[in-house]
Amino acid sequence: MKFKVINKCHEDMSSMQGLLKSFLPFAKSKMGFTKPPTVIFQSDQGNARKLLGKTAHYDPTTNHVVVYVTGRHPKDVLRSLSHELVHHAQNCRGEFNNLPATTPGYAQKDNHLRKMEEEAYKVGNLCFRDWEDGVKSGAIKVSVMMKESLLKENKEQYTVVSGDTLSGIAGEFYGDVHMWPLIYVNNQQVIGQNPDLIKPGMNLFIPDSSEFAELSDDDLQSIYGKSDYYALDGEALKPIEGEKLQIDSDLFANYGAPADNAMAELKIWQGKKENNPKIEDRLTAMWANIGWRRWSPSIPWSAAAISWFFRADPSFPKSAGHVGYIEAAKRNRRQGASGYQYFTPDELDYDYQVNDIIGYVPSSYGKIHCDIYIGNGLCIGGNLNNTVKKNRIKRNTVSGEEIILVLRKVDSRDLNEWKHDELNKLLFKKFNLKHND
Numbered sequence: 001m002k003f004k005v006i007n008k009c010h011e012d013m014s015s016m017q018g019l020l021k022s023f024l025p026f027a028k029s030k031m032g033f034t035k036p037p038t039v040i041f042q043s044d045q046g047n048a049r050k051l052l053g054k055t056a057h058y059d060p061t062t063n064h065v066v067v068y069v070t071g072r073h074p075k076d077v078l079r080s081l082s083h084e085l086v087h088h089a090q091n092c093r094g095e096f097n098n099l100p101a102t103t104p105g106y107a108q109k110d111n112h113l114r115k116m117e118e119e120a121y122k123v124g125n126l127c128f129r130d131w132e133d134g135v136k137s138g139a140i141k142v143s144v145m146m147k148e149s150l151l152k153e154n155k156e157q158y159t160v161v162s163g164d165t166l167s168g169i170a171g172e173f174y175g176d177v178h179m180w181p182l183i184y185v186n187n188q189q190v191i192g193q194n195p196d197l198i199k200p201g202m203n204l205f206i207p208d209s210s211e212f213a214e215l216s217d218d219d220l221q222s223i224y225g226k227s228d229y230y231a232l233d234g235e236a237l238k239p240i241e242g243e244k245l246q247i248d249s250d251l252f253a254n255y256g257a258p259a260d261n262a263m264a265e266l267k268i269w270q271g272k273k274e275n276n277p278k279i280e281d282r283l284t285a286m287w288a289n290i291g292w293r294r295w296s297p298s299i300p301w302s303a304a305a306i307s308w309f310f311r312a313d314p315s316f317p318k319s320a321g322h323v324g325y326i327e328a329a330k331r332n333r334r335q336g337a338s339g340y341q342y343f344t345p346d347e348l349d350y351d352y353q354v355n356d357i358i359g360y361v362p363s364s365y366g367k368i369h370c371d372i373y374i375g376n377g378l379c380i381g382g383n384l385n386n387t388v389k390k391n392r393i394k395r396n397t398v399s400g401e402e403i404i405l406v407l408r409k410v411d412s413r414d415l416n417e418w419k420h421d422e423l424n425k426l427l428f429k430k431f432n433l434k435h436n437d
Helices: 014-031 045-049 074-092 111-137 144-155 166-174 177-186 209-214 217-226 258-269 277-288 302-309 322-335 412-430
Strands: 004-008 038-042 056-059 064-068 157-159 203-205 339-343 357-360 369-375 378-384 387-392 403-410
Touching: 014 038, 014 074, 014 111, 056 074, 064 074, 074 111, 166 177, 166 209, 177 203, 177 209, 177 217, 258 277, 258 302, 258 369, 258 378, 258 387, 277 302, 302 322, 302 369, 302 378, 322 339, 322 357, 322 369, 322 403
Parallel strands: 004 038, 038 064
Antiparallel strands: 056 064, 157 203, 339 403, 357 369, 357 403, 369 378, 378 387
16 A cells, blocks of 8 residues: 655654654554555644644545644654544544534544544554554564664754854754754754753754755744844845855954953954944954854844853853843852852952953943953953943942942852852851951
8 A cells, every 4th residue: 555645844754754664554454444544744833832732633535644743753743643543544444424523522522433532542552552662672674764764863963052052053063053943943842932042951853954945934034033143134034145154264263261352352343343344254253153144233242242252161151142141150050050150249249350241231221231351440341332342340339330240150169169158258247256358
């Protein structure tokens, strides 16, 4: 019996093809259907976002089995397919003749339909389980193509680490940072609704780059629109048009510690602003460092500048917004993890160290701005008057511009020492003892 399989999805179904060549004949032998069903794999982002969204359905008038695949594991997809194939077998036996519509609640209202549904759950699940166990034990032989597909799938997995972005991962696997929507649509159930927020430890499936061409313009428009890393270009978001971004690798050279990078940057930008042609490539490299390709002069780049200063440190969580690495530092602090920790100035007795990130709220801005401390009461920041600028550290004397946070890199030993010192200070204060700082 020849089975017809139609892919109406954006997901990479290459490994599934090998599975189906083994599973569909097995299901036929178990269920006994006499007509070949048409199996349709369907993408549906809206349905995937619903807590009780559809997993699959069967149309007895066309013999079509439709299985929704967005955000689902291949085993789960096959289990749903097995369930619907039982309904197909029932249809081949004539059990769908003169039945009422299968609207929600049908399995509770109609006795015959309930028995049909019970059979689908029991036979469908057992059929899949028997096939799975047979494959694992070697009793059911699978094709070499299927084994190769599974090996390929295993290789195309990636575990997120601190500082990763979807665009950066796309750049690593595809050579184009703007193909990240392909990774997103295949992992939306894992990532969630915000593609800008991926967490260390997430396991992502990396589909073949050829699948990117199957994403429609509307799909891309919608996905890019979810990210704060893309801006309108005229009437629409067009981050993937034009040639691939080419940046001289020399621009990414490091000058030492983050503060050294900041001071070198200050010299490069001296007397120049963001619209100066001489530093245009420099600004391009700064944005590319965090995975952006398109931006607008209206988008603040102070956070991109901080990420640029820290480009030699893989533990620094790159971000296009200050909130990105601030939240990461808060998590590290809560978990007692090494890396960049969040502190208040009071906790550090206003004793700042070179390479600290100083956060305050400028009265003219209204949002948190961060600079890097370079010593001697001086900081360097980006996007200050549209350039890289050095300024004197705020001393919490100007209303509305006081320092509210400090991000500092610590390892577990440093953190334990700090906790020990803080505990001693509290004890000295409680018992009115003299404390020598």
